[in-house]
Amino acid sequence: MxxxxxxxxxLLRQTIRNRQGLFWTLFFPLVLMFVFSFLGNSQSRVNLAVVSPRGQSAAVMKVFQRSPLFHVTKMSRRQALQEVQRGQIDAALLVPLAAADHTTTLTLRYNNANAVSAGQVVGSVEAFVAQADIALSGRPPLFRVAAQAMTHSHSSTYLDFLLPGILALMTMQNSLFGIGAGLTRWKEQGVLRRFRATPVKPVQLLAATIVNYMVVGLASAAIVIGFSTTILHASVSVPLGPILLVLLLGMASFLSIGFIVAGLSKSQEATIPIINLISFPMMFLSGVFFPVSSLPRILAHIVQYFPLTYVADALRGLMSGQLTLGASAFRTDIIGLVVWIVVTGLIASRAWRWE
Amino acid sequence: MQKTLRLENVTKRYGAMTAVDHLTLTVPSGIVFGLLGPNGAGKTTTLEMVEGLRRPDDGRVWWGELDVVRHPDEARSQFGVQLQSSAFFELLTVKETLELFHSFYRRRLAVSDLISRLGLEEKQNARVGGLSGGQRQRLALAAALINDPEVVFLDEPSAGLDPQARRNLWDVILGLKAEGRTVVLTTHYMEEAEVLADRLAIIDHGRVLDEGTPRELIQRHMPASVVEVSRSVGINSTVDLPAVRRMEERDEVTTLVSDRLEDTLVGLVNWAQREGRAITGLTTRNATLEDVFLELTGRSLRE
Structure with missing residues (x-):
């Protein structure tokens, strides 16, 4: 004992004294959160340039300005098209001279370099024009949409969405790189060989290693949550118990995956690419930066079983107030992680080699 | 208690290659025992099987009554081990490292005593990563001694050390013997073997070629003298000199192994006068372990 x-x-001393390692553990999450805190709500507004003939511009501008969806500027045709092309504004609306007797065509020139924002731009302008059309015609609309959020919380910013994703990502990176790269380095240097020549048992070494990475993982998660809520004013709920549970299960599953990689590979040069291969797809697909629901359906079906997806899902549910311990969606995440831990743990115990 | 270390037909194979081939040895208690051999001779693999780090494919290892192959855990808790390619955590201090190893054992020496004994007082709070080669080696020795072992295994303890650090290390090793500990070490430095080892086993291709005290080995294989002259003198295999058992040309020196030094020298002088050659760089000496090794294996220790 x-x-x-x-x-x-x-091990903790070794970790804490590795200043460079600690810096990189915290640097990216904090910088990412900081950068995205500037986006706030402005991201959902469409930057629209209105190009219209003299005399009409004031009226058109007024209509758009009343909508919370748009941020409108009046521009010359040339300038507007140029800025759309350079991606500085989302779209330019070209209004022709009014002709009362037939349908007026409003031309929308948009930059389709970014498929998501292009779709959003075209969609909102179309919807808005249709709405204005109905209103102008004086007839009551046939349908009306009453939008109701599923959450009990206030409307959330992208920062609130991102924070649980970043925590999940950190959990993966710390555990996977920590144990994958760390253990391979010790193996390469001969640190593990020296331990083998003592009566210390592999289980003892493993237990200490796991505790080490869990302490570091929880501490860095606490720092990122603290920074995001106090300084960046992310508004998330933090139910300590359930979040701790998800973080620990997440770490356990990534630690055993890292353990498999470290067990199989002989050198650091071999480990790092394998870890990248495992972590990169999850980093981009598992709902860290954008929801899994925005993926193509087939892909989303596969991605839902990734360990990072379970962690990100559970954390986001807890922090947005949508999920509680008893929710069945939460149970699914927990069970998913436990299955990962058991399976990878079994493989790891077989794959492990001391040298 | 006087325990003997015994290896019986110890064998280790890697695929088609037999690294250690039915190796049998007995190491009496309280002496420094050297395993002498070139790189790749199987010294390290042998040592690792004795230490309980590697399982032999065949054969037994006994430490007193303890079956090392069956009970490697018990063996590890009794042995002191310094490995050839091992390392400690770079960011821990010397003292912290020894405290860590201290926690692994039931029977143990005080960390502070070991630190002063190996002259590491000034470096005890320095990080391992900043130590010199000699200091690292002393730390490795301190870690090997932390469980107060009756037998200490040292794999190439002086590899990469400067002459001064090597002498210091030899003093420490002789000190261990003076305390009644058994020391088993591997080396490919002939001088080290001659200074330290009470008994030696010469190993090549995973087999013991011969075993005994350094004097016995020299007597048995090289009761001869060695005559060396500059190569520019021009002696080669066509020159017939009396009592020469073997001749070798290497770098700038021609080496003659002579069974009767007087005859060979007279023959050499006569030949030089007849041929009108000047004899330069002439030295004579008794045979050394290096020569024994060359005789037994046909290759130099440093190869």
């Missing part, structure tokens, strides 16, 4: 305690203390 004493050996485990001293080992854990030694």
């Amino acid at each position: 004493n050996a485990i305690l001293v080992l854990t203390r030694s």
Whole structure:
């Protein structure tokens, strides 16, 4: 028992004294959160340039300005098209001279370099024009949409969406790179060989290593949550118990995946690409930066079983107030993670080689 | 208690290659025992099987009554081990490293005593990553001694050390023997073997070629003298000199192994006068372990 305690203390000292490692552990999450905090709500507004003949512009501008969906500027045709092309504004609306007797065509020139924002722009302008059309015609509309949010919380910003994703991402990176790269380095240097020549048991070494990465993982998660809520004013709920549960299960599953990789590979040069291969798809697909629902259906079906998806899902549900411990969606995430831990743990225990 | 270390037909194969081939040895208690051999001879693999780090494919290892192959955990807790390619956590201090190893054992020496004994007082709070080669080696020795072992295994303990650090290390090793500990070390430095080892086993291709005290080995294989002259003198295999058992040309020196030094020298002088050659760089000496090794294996220790 004493050996485990001293080992854990030694590993923690080793980790804390690795200033460079700690810096990179916290640098990216904090910078990402900081950068995205500037986006706030402005991201959902469409930057629209209105190009219209003299005399009509004031009226058209007024209509658009009343809508919360748009941020409109009046521009010359040339300037507007140029700025759309350079991606500085989302779209330019070209209004022709009025001709009362037939349908007036409003031309919308948009930049389709970004498929998501292009779709959003065209959609909102079309919807808005149709709405204005009905209103002008004086007839009551046939349908009306009453939009109701499923959450009990206030409307959330992208920052609130991103925070749980970043926490999930950190969980993966710390555990996977920590144990994958760390253990391979010790293996390469001969640190593990030296331990093997003592009566210390592999289980003791493993336990100390796991505690080390969990302490580091939880501490960095706490720092990022603290920074995001106090300084960046992200408004998320933090139910401590359930969040701790998800973080620990997440770490456990990524630690065993890292353990498999470290067990199989002989050198760091071999480990890093394998870890990248595992972590990159999850980083972009598992709902860290954008929801899994925005993926093509077939892909989303596969992605839902990724460990990072479970972690990100559960954390986002908890922090947005949508999920509680009893919710069946939460149970699914937990069960998913437990299955990952059991399966990868079994493989890891077989794949492990001391040298 | 006087325990003997015994290896019986210890064998290790890697695929088609037999790294250690039915190796049998007995190491009496309280001596420094050297395994002498070139790189790749199987010294390290042998040592690792004795230490309980590697399982032999065949054969037994006994430490007193303890079956090392069956009970490697018990063996590890009794042995002191310094590995050839091992490392410690770079960011821990010397003292912290020893405290860590201290926690692994039941029977143990005080960390502070070991630190002063190996002259690491000034470096005890320095990080391992900043230590010199000699200091690292002393730390490795301290870690090997932390469980107060009756037998200490040192794999190439002086590899990469400067002459001064090597002498210091030899003093420490002789000190271990003076305390009644058994020391088993591998080396490919002939001088080290001659200074330290009470008994030696010469190993090549995973087999013991011969075993004994350094004096015995020299007597048995090289009761001869060695005559060396500059190569520019021009002696080669066509020159017939009396009592020469073997001749070798290497770098700038021609080496003659002579069974009767007087005859060979007279023959050499006569030949030089007849041929009108000047004899330069002439030295004579007794045979060394290096020569024994060359005789037994046909190759130099440093190869």
